[in-house]
Amino acid sequence: MTGLVVILLACFAALAHGKAGYGPGDQDWGFVDVRPGAHMFYWLYYTTANVSSYTERPLAIWLQGGPGASSTGYDNFEELGPLKLDGSYREWNWAKDMNVMFIDNPVGSGFSCVDNSSYYTTTNKQIALDLVELMKGFYENHPEFKAVPSHIFCESYGGKMAPEFALELYYAIQRGEIDSNLVSVGLGDLWTSSIDSVLSWASFLLQLGIVDTDGHDKIESSAASTKRYVDRELWTLATLQWSSTQSVVLCESKGVDIYHVETATLGDKYVLRSMPMSQEELMYRTLMHYDIDEDRDKLLEELMQGPVTEALNITTGVKWGA
Template sequence: MDKKCPRFLAVVLLGVLFLCPLCLADSELYSSANFPTTEAERLIRGLNLLPKDVNVVDQENESGVPQGKKIVERKFKFPNLVDPGGVSVDDLGHHAGYYQIQHSHAAKMFYFFFESRNSKNDPVVIWLTGGPGCSSELALFYENGPFSIAKNMSLVWNEYGWDKVSNLLYVDQPTGTGFSYSSDKRDIRHNEDGVSNDLYDFLQAFFVEHPQFAKNDFYITGESYAGHYIPAFAARVHHGNKAKQGAHINLKGFAIGNGLTNPEIQYKAYSDYALDMSIIKKSDYERINKVLPVCETAIKLCGTDGTIACMASYYVCSSIFNSIMALAGDTNYYDIRKKCEGRLCYDFSNAEKFLNKKSVRESLGVGDIDFVSCSPTVYQAMLVDWMRNLEAGIPALLEDGIKVLIYAGEYDLICNWLGNSRWVHAMEWSGQKEFGGSSEIPFEVDGSAAGVLKTHGPLSFLKVHDAGHMVPMDQPKAALEMLKRWTGSKLSEVSAESQNLVSSI
């Protein structure tokens, strides 16, 4: 085949999309010629957040990070913290800082670091929120961080914060997300190479700043579009360790919650999941599935070509999800048990209000930098990365003993458990057959079934009961127990009662 053929086919696919009534009829989004930005802003409004642009600032308006120093960090205590018990910033062990990204023009990456409430010997766990382009502070305050934001804008301790069993890092990335910023638009990232290299360089600098944690076990966690970030980041760390490129990072594993990792398999699962959950009818299912062959071809071209093919595949395949949502009405696609009132599926606006308070900004040392919850610019910049298959690098990590946990709340549509289960089972590695043949066992918390677990060797898949897209928000106790057992290599341990139940079935 001529080398130009894939690019030509990509253009043809893009043309077919705009001529195809099936692809267009079910979604108002495609009526806009500026679709990527419209889609990004729609998703952000759906979280009740303001669709701000991106933190690309004038040099004179920067937060005051000195040039030449890789990390500038301060210990802090949030104002409005309820009942802190007179503890000092040293007692809390809470840090906020900026990393001057090494291989960038002028980018600074913001992060939070919360030392474990239990022991400094606990693992170091980094959390990455998806989007792409959404701040990890959303998880900090609404999922698994040390605090939650009360209605009166005070902070209360989270009984199930992951800092109870780990030393916890939250990073605002890619550049332009959260409090991270640059004075040069060339620092906006478009693919996983840029994202993973920035994160790897950050870790190197972080462990120089905190050498007492450098030998701790290290785990990468996150959700949603972090299903792309995390495998690339883990592979980058593992490669750096093997090549002795910098200080050794004691990577033990990574966990992805309701992630987008292998789009070719996961997009095929949309209609199956929607039919199984009675979101659509059989006739709708058959009609929507007519787009699947075109979507599959487009994704394959994305893997072999580049920008044009990947954009084409995004447009083509998005019609599948949007066709389902057109039929689902006001269903919350992050949790199908719930309804969206208008487009306010969740209200995360207090995070923006809190982090933009003058007293909070002063305690964090962010200067005049705006907090950007989710950035349409970052979202749009990463669209060429969206349909790439990030599962491809995972088998090599499994073969080297890196633990992998894929977990998913059962009521999420957008990154549903069915699609995640399918790509995990289809992944080719030395333990594929044994994993596929292994028994499902109950994941119990306090004597009650909190999920269903399947595991073999370093690979585990956990379907979490009574949870949507954000498992730590919906089932905080189960999520904390999951992290504790997984990092302690005890995830698959079950009680005697559970073993008897499984054997009797």
């Protein structure tokens, strides 16, 4: 019995300290079968804070938007992970202060995968329930995190997914199905009432001096067309028109950074890349948060499908994508 205890403790210690992944610091990652045929991927960065145990710091759980954009890719390398897209160190990154777990969600995004298309989610509730199953699997692999304060963060369409995930996780805790110290939910640039956001663009950009009155009127007209489709519940047409409205914004503003409007536009140097593109392709690129800078998108894809896939030893035939 004593030998068994020693072995278990040794296994726990090895598990708890993580391993080398891609970039600095201890990491861990893995797949959780959230349903038969549906496999969700997470990537954990242990905090690099100067503490005696990483469990002294909270766990930040990050969900990207889309739905279908990858947390392990976009948010990790473009926003708050230890490394930037070019491989340089990000001085301000969340892992310096807390443990950070990126989840590729819903299944089909990033490294998360399905056996066939019938296993994709079709409702926000199914997304939320999959995330609860992910957390059950995560806590099985990392029981030391059960008592660690957990905070769910998100952006964009995550503003729809994160609250429902938190609610279903809360219900599961109350039913005794999972031990989790869920503390809060943080919503960033949330896409909760989409049409209200779209209708605000024209006046917001005009007041900032980013567009003139002519640009304001063109954006407002395109946004109004979006609302007409929404009012008639023609959702595909509404989404296509929303994508078109975003293109009008980019043209009239000469390339405003939609996620950081204080960044200088390109002015007269701006040229909207007018490669032949169907409305469906335009909508896909908009939903997936693809940058106007296609070279940057290509860099991220090459990074995730090359060095990251190799470093994490993802050999199951899974291909990172959206």
